[in-house]
Amino acid sequence: MQHVLCLAPKGTHNIDMGYGLSAFTFCRAATVNPVVGSQVWVEDSQVAWIDGEVLEVKEGEIKVRCTSGKTVVVKPSSVYHKDTEAPPCGVDDMTKLAYLHEPGVLDNLRSRYDINEIYTYTGNILIAVNPFIKLPHLYDSHMMAQYKGAGFGELSPHPFAVADAAYRLMINEGISQSILVSGESGAGKTESTKLLMRYLAYMGGRANNAAEGRTVEQKVLESNPVLEAFGNAKTVRNNNSSRFGKFVEIQFDQSGRISGAAIRTYLLERSRVCQVSDPERNYHCFYMLCAAPPEDIQKYKLGNPREFHYLNQSNCFELEGVDELKEYRDTRRAMDVVGISSEEQEAIFRVVAAVLHLGNIEFTKGKEVDSSVPKDEKSWFHLHTAAELFMCDAKALEDSLCKRVIVTRDETITKWLDPESAALSRDALAKIVYTRLFDWLVDKINNSIGQDPDSKSLIGVLDIYGFESFKTNRVDLIE
């Protein structure tokens, strides 16, 4: 198994590795009796670690003058030796560091990051620090050609080297491989995954034969925009955060050519469909559809996203530099490419629009005790529109929201729901419909890509769900 660990820098100095650093086992007892004049690292609330010189050593206390100018008194156990001979541009493999402790690792990553070296090895683990700027020269076909067949560690650290190692292990040993991509949300997992896939497609791809249509690898790469439209959203950390886990399995034939692929997704964050907090957004597809051309807007009875309860719980509607109409068109085109027919696309967007209308149905008390009915004209309008779009009976939809049917061994009991419970059942319906839609899309994409039942070996790439590390983490991913 190969491992790519992604990290996101915060500010200019502080590379946050709260989640990611769990991959390292640090030697806590790295510091052995610092003496006056020793160069050390001490913890700092602003920049994580700061370097300085020991001025005084007393029983249980060390006085250090930091390079920032301030003097601090700390416990001996909390200071770490600084390697004064470390090269200023850092080392490309952490195992070359004289001291493998947290400040040493962070300082090495920062030194490299400052000169746009975003990749570093720790043995065979690749650490990627998100550059937040485009570095196209790093990923062009010339680069892929260089990594082809080069020994691991021979060239600069790179995701292509990781993919190449996995490919060659699979070919030479005949054993299936997997590449795990982990890290906090926004750290660059999905981008790294795409690079790994690109390289595998480059190594195992076939020359594009126009008569055969698109190749497996093209379809896998082209499925990204479709999955992202329905499964990605803006979060605090990342404007295009995947809210689902993804395991892509690339199947190879005997001669090492790609012969099939399967995409498995899991844990779509379904609570987001009806609950969004500022400054995040719901799934991209909702905003795209609200910006669709007038004929579509009319068809789906949509309009300003600010009018929809599932979207206006947050004040964020637009994304900088994103043209939603263009996104809508691009998504439609990407759907064409992965083999989703225009009738199916119609049906997909009907469901997306219906979910928005569903969210605008409000309830008030009905005639019966603890019963509920749609609140007003507006709510009735949204109920009827949702039913029309779902192509179901409006009365049946109303009943499904306002009543609960309990089936016992002897009888079927229908119970009214009060307005709050009706709103909860509305949200539950929205979430389940949306999740089913997402799962259907994944199935559809898989059918279009095609699997190879005879494949003997595969390379799996896992883009693990990116957790956001906050002071308090919400546990609402699985419900």
Ligand SMILES: Nc1ncnc2c1ncn2[C@@H]1O[C@H](COP(=O)(O)OP(=O)(O)O)[C@@H](O)[C@H]1O
């Ligand atoms: N290698 C990279 N080069 C340039 N930009 C990157 C790179 N990796 C990540 N980014 C930027 O960071 C953003 C978040 O990355 P993403 O892969 O979506 O994070 P994650 O999947 O870990 O949540 C991307 O939208 C992109 O702007």
Ligand SMILES: [Mg+2]
């Ligand atoms: Mg992602």
